[in-house]
Amino acid sequence: MIDILISDPTLRDGNHAVSHQLSAKQVAIYCEAANKAKVPIVEVGHGNGLGASSLQVGIALESDKVLLETARKNLSNSKLGIHVIPGFATIKRDLQLAIDIGVDVIRVASHCSEADITQRHISYAREKGKEVYGVLMMSHMVSATLLVEEAKKMELYGAEGIIIMDSAGAYLPNSVTEKISALTSSLNIPVGFHAHNNLGLAIANSITALEAGATILDGTARGFGAGAGNAQLEVLVAVLNKLGYNTNIDFYKILDASEIAELEIMQNIPVIKSESIVSGLAGVFSGFSKQVKRLAKEFNVDQRDIYFALGEKKVVAGQEDIIIEVVMEILKKDKHE
Template structure:
């Protein structure tokens, strides 16, 4: 079984720094990512995240000029984008393709996913490799997964990603969800893990054991909240087991990690206390403002968080 790897640092890591990666860094990052063996580099959201972010930076906008610059650096066949259907129009997918993007992931909600299906069809007609992300999968019902996965596949989605946005899944949960999704679609399934409970690597291994063949990770785990599956650990694991779709070069991944830490202060790994609690109680990151009071590291804040979610 070969694993297709997507580097999501520039996109998901943007939650740490307002998506304000310097262009020169983004280009160097993408080049080293490909040299490390990533099949795709997901470089940006198209026109923002789920909720508006003031003064959102380069990798939160995904402008055509940025896509074109990365495509010149690493070739279009490595350039991936992701988007929320509510943020785009019918003009965006053709424009992104013309600029140099070749893979697009469309984020579908459990309800009200109809507009996303139309964009899946348009993306297929345009020529993209097309996948879907089921965000906050820990809160989906089994029936919902069956319904939306069937509809997305019928519309032309080539793979389905289970996104543990809240970082709440266990290895057993991940196994069950992967097995269910694969049985419904008959096609490739991927995992986008968050590390709120320190289980991202265990969940990734469990997903692959259950048949997942696509995997997201980020350098130093840089991503929303406590971050994602740590790419360096994941690539080292794949290198030992020989299960990557593309030859891996761990040295380039380590070089990239050093570059990130030297260039982007927000790339330093961290586990903020509220995010651990959000993971425990399966709450999305938007709830941080409701459950945090005072310092993230003192006992008073902890008590307030627990009192709120109990």
């Protein structure tokens, strides 16, 4: 029986779904439930991770300090994890604070082609004796060869495992197999997959990742997370049990935890709406949603055309200026047709 390490970012990726308004009370309630179910790692924080609360990506209701201290108090079976994007999270101010509060697992993340920026954070966290993973976001955007190169950098910096994220929910199973196989055959550390459900394939892609050699998976209660949501944790546990993998999670208690999450922390259970399907197909990060909607309305352009044009340009978070450019191009094209 193969052991699979499950990390649960309900209280981090799910924070995206409520504009980072999860309260300390909600964090306490879900941590208690996940801890009872013996979820190995519970990840907590602002949707964009440690130190990210800002006007630019959204002010969180609670400070990192409050979120992490609350989680720390309520986790004993489960390890406390954080998501750390250098640029948002500084070492001195943010990482040190999290270490002082007693975080167990530190995942240092970058865009899939920018592993370089993770070196100092990974090294620092390792020096402090923490369990450290490297995370490559928007991993569908680069080839398997490039992904392996970036992952190898993180391994060299000291990462004890690499997780690739399907941040846009763009993967089909065959691409999961290609990327994960390339990583598992090139690295000496465990490999993981973080799915999104834009194309209804979060559970299937997660299984496919395991079949290709991954041993780490992310999942959230009821799929609570950005856009169309994540791999639904309690479904994932059910399917992994049925397939004969070992997660060490108590099945009835994770079902209970998902019900508590639905009642206590979620405004809506994620469903797959048209916009998620289109952004997933186009491979565009869901964070562009508000601006795409606004500009589509303002200029009377089909927002689906905007997403596909953005996908062709391979835009990434931070390149929001390109949206207006794309809208102008569509208008020009419509005029000529």
